[in-house]
Amino acid sequence: MALHPTKHRGLSEDLDVAYNSEDFKQIAIQALRDAVRVPTESYDDNGPVGEDSRWDTFAELHRVLEASFPRIYESLNITKVNTYGLVFSLAGINYGKTLSLGRSSSQTVKDWKYDPYSGYYDGTWIWGRGTCDDKSDLIRQLLAIDSLLKHDFSPARTLILAYGFDEESKGIEGAGHLARYLEETYGRDSFALLLDEGSDYTDMGGVVFATPSTSEKGYLDVKITLSTPGGHSSVPPSHTSIGLLSRFIAAVEDNPHEASLSRTGTPFATTQCLAAYNPVYPDDLRILARKAVTDDAALKVLQEQLLASHPQYKAILGTTQAVDLVEGGVKVNALPERASAVVNHRIAEHSSVGELQQHMVDLLTPLAAKYDLALVAFGSNVTCGGAGQVVLSDFLGMALEPSPVTPTGYGPWALLQGSIKAAFENSPSRNSSKVVVIPSLSIGTLVVWFVLHDSNDWYQPGNTDTRFYWNLTKHIFRFSPSFDTDNFNGFLIPAFRADSLNEGVRFYTKFILNVDEKSVAYGTHSLGALSDFGYHLVLAEAPRVT
Structure with missing residues (x-):
C-alpha cells in the first residue's frame, strides 16, 4: 500500500x-x-x-x-x-x-x-x-x-x-x-x-x-598472457604465442557459463512480479511462473522458455564473458614472444569471483598441459612446462564480488x-x-x-x-x-x-x-x-x- x-x-x-x-x-x-x-x-x-x-x-x-x-x-x-x-x-x-x-x-x-x-x-x-x-x-x-x-x-x-x-x-x-x-x-x-x-x-x-x-552482478577481467621463446619467423615452431593464445580464447568461448534461475534469486522474484502484474506478459510464461513456485519441472521449463524468449536472459541468469582486448607481436618476421587477451566477466548473482577463477583454471589446465606450458593462475603455480608459460591474472585488479x-x-x-x-x-x-x-x-x-x-x-x-x-x-x-x-x-x-x-x-x-x-x-x-x-x-x- x-x-x-x-x-x-x-x-x-x-x-x-x-x-x-x-x-x-x-x-x-x-x-x-x-x-x-x-x-x-x-x-x-x-x-x-x-x-x-x-x-x-x-x-x-x-x-x-x-x-x-x-x-x-x-x-x-x-x-x-x-x-x-x-x-x-x-x-x-x-x-x-x-x-x-x-x-x-x-x-x-x-x-x-x-x-x-x-x-x-x-x-x-x-x-x-x-x-x-x-x-x-x-x-x-x-x-x-x-x-x-x-x-x-x-x-x-x-x-x-x-x-x-x-x-x-x-x-x-x-x-x-x-x-x-x-x-x-x-x-x-x-x-x-x-x-x-x-x-x-x-x-x-x-x-x-x-x-x-x-x-x-560482480565483475572480473581475466588477462590471459602467453609467453614463448622468440626467434625468426623463417624457422617457426608449430605454434607461436599468438596461435596458442587463439586456442585458449577458443576454449573460453566454447565453454560459456551455465544459466540458473533460482527461486532464491532476484531474477526469479522479478519474474514472479511481472507474471502477476504485467498485463502484456506472455500467458504461457505467466502460467509457468505460477507453477514454478513449487514445481521443479516447471522451474526448469520456465528457465528454458525465458532463455529462448530474449537473448538478454543469458546475461540475466548467468555469468557472461566477452573477449574484448587482444595484443601480440611487434614485427612481421619476428616470432612473438608474448601475446595476451582480456576476457571481461559480469558475475552472476549466485556465483563468485573465486568460482569464476576456478572455472578458468579447470578449463585451461588441460590446454596448458597439452602444449607443455607452465600455468600460473592468479598468483599460484598450477602446472609446469618447458615450452613457455601462460598466466591468468586479474587485469587492473578490479575484481568485484556480486x-x-x-x-x-x-x-x-x-x-x-x-x-x-x-x-x-x-x-x-x-x-x-x-x-x-x-x-x-x-x-x-x-x-x-x-x-x-x-x-x-x-x-x-x-x-x-x-x-x-x-x-x-x-x-x-x-x-x-x-x-x-x-x-x-x-x-x-x-x-x-x-x-x-x-x-x-x-x-x-x-x-x-x-x-x-x-x-x-x-x-x-x-x-x-x-x-x-x-x-x-x-x-x-x-x-x-x-
Missing part, C-alpha cells in the same frame, strides 16, 4: 501544493541549469586528488551548490572528504541515519544538439552533460532538503547526505574515501538504508512499474515501496495510473525487466558506487524517480524533462518524511526499531572521458 506521512502529514500536503507551482518549477530548472554549466569531468587516467589538477573543477561546483542552496549550507554540518567529497549531516533527536548515491555517463560532443555545458532549456528539455546522469537526482534531492528546511523541519532521525565525484572513473577518490569516513564515524552496519540512483519508472501495457535494483542481495521481506523495502506509491498517487500528472514496485537485478548494462519490454529500453552502467558501502548496511536500493521517457535519447545526447524535476522532489520529500516516522509499523518489523537511518547522495560527476 501507499505509505503517506502521518506525523508530518500537514507538512507533506503543504509541500505537495508548493511543488505544483510554476515558481517552484522555475527554481528547480535554474538550479539544474547552473549545475550543468560546470564541466565536472572525471577521466579514466585521473591521478589522486591533490596531484591531478583536473579534479579542481569540482571546487566550482561546490560554489554553485552553495549559491543555489544557502539554507542547506547554513543549517547542515558539512565535512569535506578528500577535498571534493561532501558529507552533509542534520542531527536528529533519536540519532538515525540514511544513505543514497549517484553516477554519470559518457557522450560524444559532435552529436550534441546544444553545447554540452550550456544547460539550455527549450521549454520542455534541459540539455547538457549530467542532466540525466546524475545532476538531476542531485538537484532534486537538494531541493527536497531545502524545502523541508524552509518549513522548519527538524528530523527525529539524523539525516546524512554524502556526495562523491568520480563514480564513472572507478569511484576510488570519491565514494572510496567517503565510505571509509562514514564507517569510521558511524561504525560498521550502522546504517539502516542506503538509497542510490538507479532504475526508474516504465509503462507496460498501462501499468507503471518502478524497479529498484536490489542487487548487482553485491549482497537486499532483503525485500520487511521494513526498509516496504518503506521504499510505500514512499514510491505515495509520491506517484499524489502526482497531479500521474495519479491516474497504477504503479507496481518490484525488485530487479542490475547486470551492468540494463536491469532485468528490460526483457519482454522492447520499447523505451533502459540502460544502466554498472557497478554503482554502492560497492563501497556494503559494510554500512544490507539494505541498499538503486532507484531514480523518473520515467524512462524523461531522458532524451537515453544518455547519448542527454537532456532531462523539466516537469520531472518536481515529481522527483515529491518522492524524495515523502521518502524522507516516512523515514522520520518513529512509530510506523510496516511489514514484519517496526520501522521505529531501526537503530540508524541515513540518506546518502553522490555528487553527480560529469561524464567519463577516455
Whole structure:
C-alpha cells in the first residue's frame, strides 16, 4: 500500500501544493541549469586528488551548490572528504541515519544538439552533460532538503547526505574515501538504508512499474598472457604465442557459463512480479511462473522458455564473458614472444569471483598441459612446462564480488515501496495510473525487466558506487524517480524533462518524511526499531572521458 506521512502529514500536503507551482518549477530548472554549466569531468587516467589538477573543477561546483542552496549550507554540518567529497549531516533527536548515491555517463560532443555545458532549456528539455546522469537526482534531492528546511523541519532521525565525484572513473577518490569516513564515524552496519540512483519508472501495457535494483552482478577481467621463446619467423615452431593464445580464447568461448534461475534469486522474484502484474506478459510464461513456485519441472521449463524468449536472459541468469582486448607481436618476421587477451566477466548473482577463477583454471589446465606450458593462475603455480608459460591474472585488479542481495521481506523495502506509491498517487500528472514496485537485478548494462519490454529500453552502467558501502548496511536500493521517457535519447545526447524535476522532489520529500516516522509499523518489523537511518547522495560527476 501507499505509505503517506502521518506525523508530518500537514507538512507533506503543504509541500505537495508548493511543488505544483510554476515558481517552484522555475527554481528547480535554474538550479539544474547552473549545475550543468560546470564541466565536472572525471577521466579514466585521473591521478589522486591533490596531484591531478583536473579534479579542481569540482571546487566550482561546490560554489554553485552553495549559491543555489544557502539554507542547506547554513543549517547542515558539512565535512569535506578528500577535498571534493561532501558529507552533509542534520542531527536528529533519536540519532538515525540514511544513505543514497549517484553516477554519470559518457557522450560524444559532435552529436550534441546544444553545447554540452550550456544547460539550455527549450521549454520542455534541459540539455547538457549530467542532466540525466546524475545532476538531476542531485538537484532534486537538494531541493527536497531545502524545502523541508524552509518549513522548519527538524528530523527525529539524523539525516546524512554524502556526495562523491568520480563514480564513472572507478569511484576510488570519491565514494572510496567517503565510505571509509562514514564507517569510521558511524561504525560498521550502522546504517539502516542506503538509497542510490538507479532504475526508474516504465509503462507496460498501462501499468507503471518502478524497479529498484536490489542487487548487482560482480565483475572480473581475466588477462590471459602467453609467453614463448622468440626467434625468426623463417624457422617457426608449430605454434607461436599468438596461435596458442587463439586456442585458449577458443576454449573460453566454447565453454560459456551455465544459466540458473533460482527461486532464491532476484531474477526469479522479478519474474514472479511481472507474471502477476504485467498485463502484456506472455500467458504461457505467466502460467509457468505460477507453477514454478513449487514445481521443479516447471522451474526448469520456465528457465528454458525465458532463455529462448530474449537473448538478454543469458546475461540475466548467468555469468557472461566477452573477449574484448587482444595484443601480440611487434614485427612481421619476428616470432612473438608474448601475446595476451582480456576476457571481461559480469558475475552472476549466485556465483563468485573465486568460482569464476576456478572455472578458468579447470578449463585451461588441460590446454596448458597439452602444449607443455607452465600455468600460473592468479598468483599460484598450477602446472609446469618447458615450452613457455601462460598466466591468468586479474587485469587492473578490479575484481568485484556480486553485491549482497537486499532483503525485500520487511521494513526498509516496504518503506521504499510505500514512499514510491505515495509520491506517484499524489502526482497531479500521474495519479491516474497504477504503479507496481518490484525488485530487479542490475547486470551492468540494463536491469532485468528490460526483457519482454522492447520499447523505451533502459540502460544502466554498472557497478554503482554502492560497492563501497556494503559494510554500512544490507539494505541498499538503486532507484531514480523518473520515467524512462524523461531522458532524451537515453544518455547519448542527454537532456532531462523539466516537469520531472518536481515529481522527483515529491518522492524524495515523502521518502524522507516516512523515514522520520518513529512509530510506523510496516511489514514484519517496526520501522521505529531501526537503530540508524541515513540518506546518502553522490555528487553527480560529469561524464567519463577516455
